[in-house]
Amino acid sequence: xxxxxxxxxxxxxxxxxxxxxxxxxxxxxxxxxxxxxxxxxxxxxxxxxxxxxxxxxxxxxxxxxxxxxxxxxxxxxxxxxxxxxxxxxxxxxxxxxxxxxxxxxxxxxxxxxxxxxxxxxxxxxxxxxxxxxxxxxxxxxxxxxxxxxxxxxxxxxxxxxxxxxxxxxxxxxxxxxxxxxxxxxxxxxxxxxxxxxxxxxxxxxxxxxxxxxxxxxxxxxxxxxxxxxxxxxxxxxxxxxxxxxxxxxxxxxxxxxxxxxxxxx
Amino acid sequence: xxxxxxxxxxxxxxxxxxxxxxxxxxxxxxxxxxxxxxxxxxxxxxxxxxxxxxxxxxxxxxxxxxxxxxxxxxxxxxxxxxxxxxxxxxxxxxxxxxxxxxxxxxxxxxxxxxxxxxxxxxxxxxxxxxxxxxxxxxxxxxxxxxxxxxxxxxxxxxxxxxxxxxxxxxxxxxxxxxxxxxxxxxxxxxxxxxxxxxxxxxxxxxxxxxxxxxxxxxxxxxxxxxxxxxxxxxxxxxxxxxxxxxxxxxxxxxxxxxxxxx
Numbered sequence: 001x002x003x004x005x006x007x008x009x010x011x012x013x014x015x016x017x018x019x020x021x022x023x024x025x026x027x028x029x030x031x032x033x034x035x036x037x038x039x040x041x042x043x044x045x046x047x048x049x050x051x052x053x054x055x056x057x058x059x060x061x062x063x064x065x066x067x068x069x070x071x072x073x074x075x076x077x078x079x080x081x082x083x084x085x086x087x088x089x090x091x092x093x094x095x096x097x098x099x100x101x102x103x104x105x106x107x108x109x110x111x112x113x114x115x116x117x118x119x120x121x122x123x124x125x126x127x128x129x130x131x132x133x134x135x136x137x138x139x140x141x142x143x144x145x146x147x148x149x150x151x152x153x154x155x156x157x158x159x160x161x162x163x164x165x166x167x168x169x170x171x172x173x174x175x176x177x178x179x180x181x182x183x184x185x186x187x188x189x190x191x192x193x194x195x196x197x198x199x200x201x202x203x204x205x206x207x208x209x210x211x212x213x214x215x216x217x218x219x220x221x222x223x224x225x226x227x228x229x230x231x232x233x234x235x236x237x238x239x240x241x242x243x244x245x246x247x248x249x250x251x252x253x254x255x256x257x258x259x260x261x262x263x264x265x
Numbered sequence: 266x267x268x269x270x271x272x273x274x275x276x277x278x279x280x281x282x283x284x285x286x287x288x289x290x291x292x293x294x295x296x297x298x299x300x301x302x303x304x305x306x307x308x309x310x311x312x313x314x315x316x317x318x319x320x321x322x323x324x325x326x327x328x329x330x331x332x333x334x335x336x337x338x339x340x341x342x343x344x345x346x347x348x349x350x351x352x353x354x355x356x357x358x359x360x361x362x363x364x365x366x367x368x369x370x371x372x373x374x375x376x377x378x379x380x381x382x383x384x385x386x387x388x389x390x391x392x393x394x395x396x397x398x399x400x401x402x403x404x405x406x407x408x409x410x411x412x413x414x415x416x417x418x419x420x421x422x423x424x425x426x427x428x429x430x431x432x433x434x435x436x437x438x439x440x441x442x443x444x445x446x447x448x449x450x451x452x453x454x455x456x457x458x459x460x461x462x463x464x465x466x467x468x469x470x471x472x473x474x475x476x477x478x479x480x481x482x483x484x485x486x487x488x489x490x491x492x493x494x495x496x497x498x499x500x501x502x503x504x505x506x507x508x509x510x511x512x513x514x515x516x517x518x519x520x521x522x523x524x525x526x527x
Contacts, residue, residue: 024440028444047314050315172286173286181292
């Protein structure tokens with residue numbers, strides 16, 4: 001109960017911070033998603049036109065539009081508060097307060113990480129519903145809900161992986177590049193640039209050994225109603241990865257705290 | 266001459282700082298390499314489904330991608346760390362330190378940190394660029410190639426100017442990072458040949474927010490048999506315009522700046 005209260009308050013604080021600079025928030029909230037969707041769709045449109053076909057690998061132009069919108073917004077749901085949300089506290093010694101206050105550090109940070117995740121998830125749900133009402137699309141409410149749940153699980157999984165990288169700031173001066181690399185792998189292996197079915201079989205098989213397809217590509221396929229992917233198997237797979245990264249998160253956190261020397265106490 | 270000497274000192278400090286943290290040094294090398302390889306693999310995958318992208322074959326597109334990688338490596342090496350700190354300095358009122366020095370503050374703020382670890386990637390990027398040039402070598406004159414290299418360099422400086430354009434509003438909005446997240450979205454415009462853009466979008470990204478000038482125009486200039494003059498004149502003219510707009514914005518921002526400490 002206490003953890004829930006901490007989570008709620010940290011979530012609210014972060015929401016206020018996000019909404020404090022509205023113009024920047026709106027530009028960043030819609031801009032990159034729209035640009036990514038439009039540019040990649042234009043690329044495939046040009047290829048479809050050159051080849052003189054309506055479909056490539058089973059995907060039509062409207063399929064590409066919806067796919068790229070979903071992976072673009074899905075990626076934003078996953079990356080939440082971005083990079084540096086723990087490492088900055090470690091560098092500036094601000095982590096001292098979390099160590100001496102009676103609160104669960106991970107719960108507090110999950111609250112702040114979760115706020116941007118929720119804003120993008122709302123954008124996704126709202127867009128799909130409005131799109132269905134005004135233009136009509138074949139996305140079912142059940143698929144949308146299942147995809148949203150999987151994206152939330154994926155966001156928590158990504159948060160745990162990112163935490164383990166952020167804690168490396170206990171030892172290293174700069175971990176920003178590792179965070180960017182993780183994001184690059186998520187984008188590659190999550191189908192952000194190219195649907196995974198376009199990759200050769202060997203690459204697809206290899207990527208399935210990583211958690212990233214289950215975090216982004218499969219939830220998007222489930223929203224799109226692709227019956228090759230089941231909600232249950234994807235959820236179980238994500239829970240398996242969450243368990244692994246949860247243990248890693250606690251292990252690195254414990255090691256880091258033992259290594260930490262707080263300045264100014 | 267004085268500025269050149271100063272820049273050499275910046276280099277010296279940056280290298281000694283970077284080598285103090287050797288493992289971190291490798292993190293960034295790893296990041297940039299992964300980024301470059303994923304970009305190349307993306308286009309290699311695309312070419313399993315087509316032979317041309319808007320008239321460019323695989324070799325030509327790979328040259329375009331390696332131009333992008335080179336451009337990114339130049340930006341990352343010379344400007345990225347400085348650009349990262351700029352909105353923070355403005356926001357926290359830390360510009361005083363730079364404004365009171367007897368050199369141009371924008372020079373100091375833009376070039377003080379040379380990313381020594383990204384320099385390693387710049388060498389890799391040059392290697393990739395040469396590799397991409399080999400299959401096309403002989404299809405253009407040496408003069409055209411030299412102008413192309415200058416236009417690519419101009420593209421890297423333009424990318425820095427675009428960063429300033431999106432960070433400088435911090436003088437007015439006092440937000441932590443300006444319009445940075447929007448700028449990261451524009452990265453995707455630069456990554457693909459401008460010919461895929463249609464109608465208003467192409468006009469917008471050529472004349473209003475001319476991201477097409479960075480890599481796509483130089484590559485089009487090199488690969489086109491005719492019409493090269495259009496790409497050259499547009500690139501140089503609009504680059505000068507962007508430069509003057511950013512300088513104007515910078516001086517307006519400085520007038521607006523209220524220090525937090527003095």
